[in-house]
Amino acid sequence: MRSRVRGSDAATAPILTFLDSHCECNQHWLEPMLERVSGDRTRVVCPIIDVISMDTFQYIGASADLRGGFDWNLVFKWEYLSSEEKKKRQKDPTQVIKTPMIAGGLFMIDKSYFEQLGKYDMFMDIWGGENLEISFRVWQCGGSLEIVPCSRVGHVFRKQHPYTFPGGSGNVFARKHTRRAAEVWMDDYKKYYYSAVPLAKSVNYGNIQSRLELRKQLKCKNFKWYLENVYPELEVPDGGHGTFGVFKQNLKCMDTLGHRAEGTVGLYSCHGTGGNQEWSLTRDKLIRHGELCLSLPELRPGAGLILAPCQNSDLQKWMRRDGDRLIKAVGVKLCIDSARERADGLVVELCDATKLTQQWSFVVNKS
Ligand SMILES: [Mn+2]
Secondary structure (H helix, E strand, O other): OHHHHHHHHHOOOOEEEEOOOOEEEOOOOHHHHHHHHHHOOOEEEEEEEEEEOOOOOOEEOOOOOEEEEEOOOOOEEEEEOOHHHHHHHHHOOOOOEEOOOOOOOOEEEEHHHHHHOOOOOOOOOOOOOHHHHHHHHHHHOOOEEEEEEEEEEEEEOOOOOOOOOOOOOHHHHHHHHHHHHHHHHOHHHHHHHHHHOHHHHHOOOOOOHHHHHHHHHOOOOOHHHHHHHOOOOOOOHHHHOOEEEEEEEOOEEEEOOOOOOOOEOEEEEOOOOOHHHOEEEOOOOOEEEOOEEEEOOOOOOOOEOEEEEOOOOHHHOEEEOOOOOOEEEOOOOEEEEOOOHHHHOOEEEEOOOOOHHHOOEEEEOOO
């Protein structure tokens, strides 16, 4: 980040373009982006990032139906446009794509706007998380982020870093930066990040005073505005009232075991770092793990629990009975039971408050 700022300070042209060193620009990549920025200096624009194979340097076109997003772990991800959005774009595929987040390395910005917005957070070192910070900042402080589909730039996506990180791994730096971004820009919503990545709470993120002052001075909007207007697709757990925690039975915790949709659920020693043991209880009685919900494939004793996309169906609704520690499926007398966990994962059996294998405590994460 500091190198980029030094580069921008040295630049004499009115518009800056940042590219990684491992990029190859395609034909007429520059003009479509320049056209957007010269039309409105608060537009911060990216090309479509094509893929250059790290093994053969083969050039592979990327989909034009993608934009940048993230989950509450605040890790950048590509996501497909909604079918509605895709349909709109079919009429004119040259239309720009508004994106909640930029990938990071490749973008164009008006130089005076970059300076006005506070360049980069100079307390970030080496790598990671800066795209999150600048994305929140641009949107919340009155600008916009666009992908310009008529501009294409190839990029070598590497599997690992060709350098070492002094004093920690790349992940540690990324977490520090992400935490700085969360602390400065996300208001109370940062608690969902800490719930999703409990380890982040122990990362020292340094002093953020100057960035908080920048936010105030630029009169930036709050994170609630960003969620409602820029990224309404990012679901706030339980509309903001969800509780994150673990389901504990003795020293073991309910665990996805890394399984995805249709996978079973089991028990694993409680490790206290969230991840596969992190669940949220929602107001509509779902037990969520990210976008997946604890689901009952059929209503009979012995049925094994699976993970399935949350659909708000009755087979995904659970209640915790007062007075005992059972987790009961809504509407039937079936409760989550670990007796056959080793063989079949967690199942439901007829509720029996005297069975230890049906007793769970829900331990809420402190953030
Ligand atoms: Mn790169």
